Amino acid sequence: MNDIVNPATLVDRSLYFIIGFSFIFLFAITVVMIFFVVRYRRSKNPIPKDIRGNKMLETVWVVLPAFIALSMFVSGWKSYSGLRNVPEGAIEIEVVGQSFSWLLYYPNEKETENEIVFPINTPIKLNLTFSDVIHSLFIPAFRVKVDAVKGIETYAWFLPEKMGEYFFQCTEFCGTGHADMVGVVKVVSQQEYEEWVEKDDEW
Amino acid sequence: METVKSFFETPAPARFKGVLSWLITTDHKRIGLMYLFAIIFWFLLAVVLGGLLRLELMFQGETFLSAQLYNSVFTLHGVIMIFLFIIPALPAVFGNFFLPIQIGTDDVFFPKLNLLSWYLYMAGGVIAVISLFSDGFPDTGWTFYVPFSISTNTNVSTAVSAAFVLGLASMLTGLNFITTIHRMRNRAMGWLQMPLFTWTLYATSWVQLLATPVISITLILVVIERYLGVGLFDPSKGGDPILYQHLFWMYSHPAVYIMILPGMGVISEIIPVFSRKSIFGYKAIVASSMAIAVAGSLVWAHHMYTSGMSDTAVFVFSLLTFVVAIPSAIKVFSWVATLYKGSIQMTPPLFLSLCFIYLFSVGGLTGLVLGAAGANIHVHDTHFVVSHFHFTMFGGTGFAFFAALHYWWPKMFGRMYNFKIAYIASILVTGGFIFHYVPMFILGLQGMPRRYYDYLPQFESGNFLAGFGAAFMIVGIFLMFANLLLTLRKDRDASSDPWGGITLEWQTASPPPLHNFTTEPEVLDYPYDFTGVVEKYSKKPKGE
Incomplete structure (x- = not known):
């Protein structure tokens, strides 16, 4: 890689x-x-x-x-x-912005809310869409930001190179809950990721 | 000189005494002053609103503004500052007052239209106030982005109508200025003998005239969309929200050049006068003003790198954005070069102009960060952007407005203000300004988004500091206006030319008579030829 x-x-x-x-x-x-x-x-x-x-x-x-x-x-x-330019072999995650939270769908149908988990040293591609008004996903640590617009396929990709917890936020003003659309990005080891993704949803 | 009555003492018809005589006036100077007082009111109101926002942000969590209220307050702050203050500030006040005088004529080409513009401006303000007391002021931000502005329950339609009416006022003023400059210049004055402030007004007016209709149409479309739901912008009905953003910025980006160009004109007037030396590169400054007006109209989509528009568009708009940086740089170099080997007299207007150069440079340079496509992605829609446009709009246009007030106040009212208080106020505003906005650059780079009433704990110290800066700045602003407005209580004491000015307004009395000039003004072959002024003052013994 x-x-x-x-x-x-x-x-x-x-x-x-x-x-x-x-x-x-x-x-x-x-x-x-x-x-x-x-x-x-x-x-x-x-x-x-x-x-x-x-x-x-x-x-x-x-x-x-x-x-x-x-x-x-x-x-x-x-x-x-x-x-x-997304490199080949990126893990694709579908992201839906709604007022006022983020829903994430992993390749194996796993769902999370306001929590992104992915393995270190693997390119990740986020495909965005929204359900009501425009939102924008911003992960400062990875320097990515992209609007979620219905009808247009928007995406962002990044390469996590350090393990740890980062935050992501909404940066396109969307109403009273705009400041609450905060989530956690967890970069974990490949092994932890595989365990996590296989685990059944608790909610 | 005092034998001539000033425009304040114009005889009024019997039934229209006092305030009424002002309300029916077509005198460009009176209209300019009517704008001035309305604009000062709106400006101070929006400053207080901005202060409330900073107070809320000083501490983490909800302190005294709820999210809904916070959103309405920043929308109101933005709408008032943009549409009721910055866009009209310099053209409507100083343009109206000084454009006809600087080109040696007695009024604008359409005096009645000029009065109509003022009424439209006031009507726009009233409509904005009405929207406050109906369904709640919009919480969309001044950008009114769809689909949010279509779906929110607050009173977007009324606020949008206010912006529409204000746009009409701005457009008619632009039309009036263009016609005046073309048709009413003093016979002796060719194009390249026009003062630079007039030149920037000319460039601005064209942008006002050509770009404003775009926003007017767009705003009407938002209202249509809200009431009829035709699906122009609403993606659930097959509309395109990006189209709205294009249309919005197609006006609103040129609008920032409507705001800054006259400010640049003011600085280009003040620096030569207090250096008693010709502006460096008159033609280059004229050309750069026109270049900014043209190129500035073609860069709107640099607000939209993250919006999902095509990469080709990002490439083109990023490149064009860097092209606009060049004429702005030319101006900064020319101003500084004008100081070289001048005979510099420090005064409040010059002090404010130097602050302008510094603050505007910061604003311009951080604009380069935003113009670069990749770097933009990180800082877009964060506090970095908030800080950037406050440096250009407030540090730029706002300070040019302050400088213009201090420069032309003795001419407009015939009264000189207290220099010491003016300096103290300017230092408070500038110091507070830097203290206020610099932490926001850092917050933005750390990733704090804009339009947040609450934030993550790591952003608290920066916001806390910014709040202190805001307090100093607000105190300074009120002190500055108090210092100016209190002069109105004393007798007229300013001479017709207190600074040693060169443009035509300094050849007439302070305040000027009804028809501006009692004798034909003398137009110089080269508009910034200070040899006469230098001679006049070097003959005199020491002092003014």
């Missing part, structure tokens, strides 16, 4: 790249701005210089940001296509 690139890493890389660049840019602009305001204050510099523009400089600050913006677009697009 090691040849699959975890899209979460790509998303993080894109986030670090853009946010990191933003910090540098913001810092530079702010420092230059404050420096100018202090350096050229009226008491010290009573006669301003009449500069109306500079073709060279203006071209530079059109072209340079254009390249940076383009590279950001590319990093964003790469991680997005990672999120969209």
